[in-house]
Amino acid sequence: xxxxxxxxxxxxxxxxxxxxxxxxxxxxxxxxxxxxxxxxxxxxxxxxxxxxxxxxxxxxxxxxxxxxxxxxxxxxxxxxxxxxxxxxxxxxxxxxxxxxxxxxxxxxxxxxxxxxxxxxxxxxxxxxxxxxxxxxxxxxxxxxxxxxxxxxxxxxxxxxxxxxxxxxxxxxxxxxxxxxxxxxxxxxxxxxxxxxxxxxxxxxxxxxxxxxxxxxxxxxxxxxxxxxxxxxxxxxxxxxxxxxxxxxxxxxxxxxxxxxxxxxx
Amino acid sequence: xxxxxxxxxxxxxxxxxxxxxxxxxxxxxxxxxxxxxxxxxxxxxxxxxxxxxxxxxxxxxxxxx
Numbered sequence: 001x002x003x004x005x006x007x008x009x010x011x012x013x014x015x016x017x018x019x020x021x022x023x024x025x026x027x028x029x030x031x032x033x034x035x036x037x038x039x040x041x042x043x044x045x046x047x048x049x050x051x052x053x054x055x056x057x058x059x060x061x062x063x064x065x066x067x068x069x070x071x072x073x074x075x076x077x078x079x080x081x082x083x084x085x086x087x088x089x090x091x092x093x094x095x096x097x098x099x100x101x102x103x104x105x106x107x108x109x110x111x112x113x114x115x116x117x118x119x120x121x122x123x124x125x126x127x128x129x130x131x132x133x134x135x136x137x138x139x140x141x142x143x144x145x146x147x148x149x150x151x152x153x154x155x156x157x158x159x160x161x162x163x164x165x166x167x168x169x170x171x172x173x174x175x176x177x178x179x180x181x182x183x184x185x186x187x188x189x190x191x192x193x194x195x196x197x198x199x200x201x202x203x204x205x206x207x208x209x210x211x212x213x214x215x216x217x218x219x220x221x222x223x224x225x226x227x228x229x230x231x232x233x234x235x236x237x238x239x240x241x242x243x244x245x246x247x248x249x250x251x252x253x254x255x256x257x258x259x260x261x262x263x264x265x
Numbered sequence: 266x267x268x269x270x271x272x273x274x275x276x277x278x279x280x281x282x283x284x285x286x287x288x289x290x291x292x293x294x295x296x297x298x299x300x301x302x303x304x305x306x307x308x309x310x311x312x313x314x315x316x317x318x319x320x321x322x323x324x325x326x327x328x329x330x
């Protein structure tokens with residue numbers, strides 16, 4: 001339960017953070033923040049060499065797909081096509097790094113009108129359908145992360161359209177707290193059976209500050225309790241700075257110990 | 266996004282040093298001109314179409330506007 005654990009890091013920052021990450025005993029969630037981080041300039045044979053070297057060094061990896069400007073449901077067909085290509089590239093990277101999942105954002109904007117929202121959802125679903133086919137071929141699960149959604153309705157509709165277990169959810173505790181207009185634990189109560197990965201960071205309830213755990217207002221106990229009760233396999237990424245990682249690890253361990261019947265620590 | 270930055274103070278183990286070397290080799294490929302970037306993009310698309318075969322490309326069945 002809540003294992004393995006990773007810390008997030010942009011690909012370009014890993015060399016300078018590698019020693020500390022290794023010392024912490026954490027895996028690394030490689031953040032391909034921009035599509036330009038991923039391709040076309042990345043030579044796949046070099047990425048495969050890197051993946052092998054990380055595996056041999058005992059550093060496990062997960063992959064977070066690009067998200068800046070990525071939108072599978074865009075009205076612009078060029079952006080839809082580019083988004084699909086970029087996320088497909090990220091899937092291949094996830095396969096190369098033996099990541100069990102690829103985390104992706106929806107690209108949805110809550111301010112859409114109902115009509116635009118419906119069009120967006122159709123376009124997004126068409127792209128997601130293709131992406132899920134590719135994910136199944138590569139044996140990588142997709143983990144759709146809550147980002148700017150203010151309530152549960154969009155994810156409910158998406159999961160209704162795609163009941164396949166190949167589509168899971170990444171619960172972002174920080175986003176649920178600072179961007180949502182509902183009680184944050186409702187996310188984990190509603191989607192406990194779809195959540196395969198959790199992003200943990202703290203904030204002030206207004207901005208996505210990526211503070212260390214316990215430094216803000218995020219109610220991790222309430223958010224994680226439904227997942228703990230269900231007892232499924234859920235991995236965790238600390239989305240905090242390397243400097244805040246040790247204390248955040250300690251905070252997380254203490255939280256786990258406080259859950260009734262926990263035997264994972 | 267918070268950035269994870271750390272200056273190492275001691276030599277890495279050989280295995281971690283190999284990871285760092287491989288990472289730096291990947292990152293060196295980023296230093297491209299726009300012209301080189303476009304050429305690589307075109308080459309990648311050609312290779313992907315060759316690998317996946319005509320009519321079986323992930324981009325072929327996108328919905329119409």
